Amino acid sequence: MKGLILKDLYCLKGYARQYLLLMAFFMIFGISTGNSHYAMWMSLVIGLNFGFAAFPTDEAGGYAYMLSCPVGRRTYVQARYLIHMVGALLMFACSLISEILGRLINGQASEIWLAEMAVVLGLYLFYTSILIPVSYRYGVEKARIVLLGMIALPVVVVFLSVRLIEIPALEELTRAAGRMFTEEQMLCYGALVVFIFCLLLLGISYLLSVKIFEKKEF
Numbered sequence: 001m002k003g004l005i006l007k008d009l010y011c012l013k014g015y016a017r018q019y020l021l022l023m024a025f026f027m028i029f030g031i032s033t034g035n036s037h038y039a040m041w042m043s044l045v046i047g048l049n050f051g052f053a054a055f056p057t058d059e060a061g062g063y064a065y066m067l068s069c070p071v072g073r074r075t076y077v078q079a080r081y082l083i084h085m086v087g088a089l090l091m092f093a094c095s096l097i098s099e100i101l102g103r104l105i106n107g108q109a110s111e112i113w114l115a116e117m118a119v120v121l122g123l124y125l126f127y128t129s130i131l132i133p134v135s136y137r138y139g140v141e142k143a144r145i146v147l148l149g150m151i152a153l154p155v156v157v158v159f160l161s162v163r164l165i166e167i168p169a170l171e172e173l174t175r176a177a178g179r180m181f182t183e184e185q186m187l188c189y190g191a192l193v194v195f196i197f198c199l200l201l202l203g204i205s206y207l208l209s210v211k212i213f214e215k216k217e218f
Contacts, residue, residue, distance in 0.1 A: 004071060004079035011054040019046055027098045034106055037113075039098035040120055043091040047124050048147070051084040052131065055140040073213050077136075081206055084128050088121055095120070115191035122191070125198035129205035136212045 023039065023046055030038030099113055127150060135143040 001071070001075055001079055001082075003069075004076060005082060008054040008079065008083045011057045012050065015050070015053050019050060022046055023094050027094065027101065030098060031102050031105055034102075037099075037116060040091075040095040040117060043094050044120055044124055046094075047087040047091040048127055048131075050087040050090065051128060052135065052140060052143070054083065055135055055143075059140060073216075074210050077206065077210050077213050080132065081202075081209075084132070088124055091121065091124060092117065112187050112191075115188045118191040118195040122194040122198040125195075125202045129198065129201045133205055133208045133212055136209055136216065 023043065026042040027039040030042075095117055127147065130150065131143045131147060134146050
């Protein structure tokens with residue numbers, strides 16, 4: 001397991017400078033414009049690229065090294081998911097640094113920062129849950145095409161949500177929720193639900209990836 005993780009980290013080493021420069025730019029730009037949350041959302045893009053940057057190296061070798069290494073296929077999949085969790089930790093760290101600098105420099109303080117971070121990490125887990133099995137089944141290049149389609153998904157969801165809210169029953173449900181909870185509470189609870197759902201989806205994705213990879217012929 002340790003060797004597999006180190007292998008991926010060495011593969012990502014060549015991209016480290018680019019990611020650091022991009023993240024530094026996003027943080028500086030967000031703080032200078034008074035929007036420290038800008039770095040939080042842009043870290044989602046960097047996190048996804050970070051996790052999948054090592055896939056092409058493995059595909060170039062046709063996963064042939066798996067036949068000679070003393071590791072099982074399940075262990076390989078576990079290492080891949082752990083690398084993506086490292087990406088999630090880096091996203092959280094960069095967002096936290098940006099938030100702290102924003103508060104120190106601009107005096108900004110967001111009461112829902114943690115809820116917003118939960119949504120960003122939830123989206124990261126959601127995309128990861130879909131793209132890893134697709135990468136194993138169809139290859140990383142086709143997974144990139146799927147990613148482009150998934151980028152448009154939030155726009156479609158927002159559009160449908162606006163349409164659905166026009167339904168009288170949902171309007172009444174929304175008003176009832178508004179009487180029971182404050183807007184801040186609804187945002188926090190909603191973010192928690194999104195994060196837990198995406199975390200469960202990640203577990204299902206792992207089981208699916210193991211099944212696909214165990215049946216894969218090299």
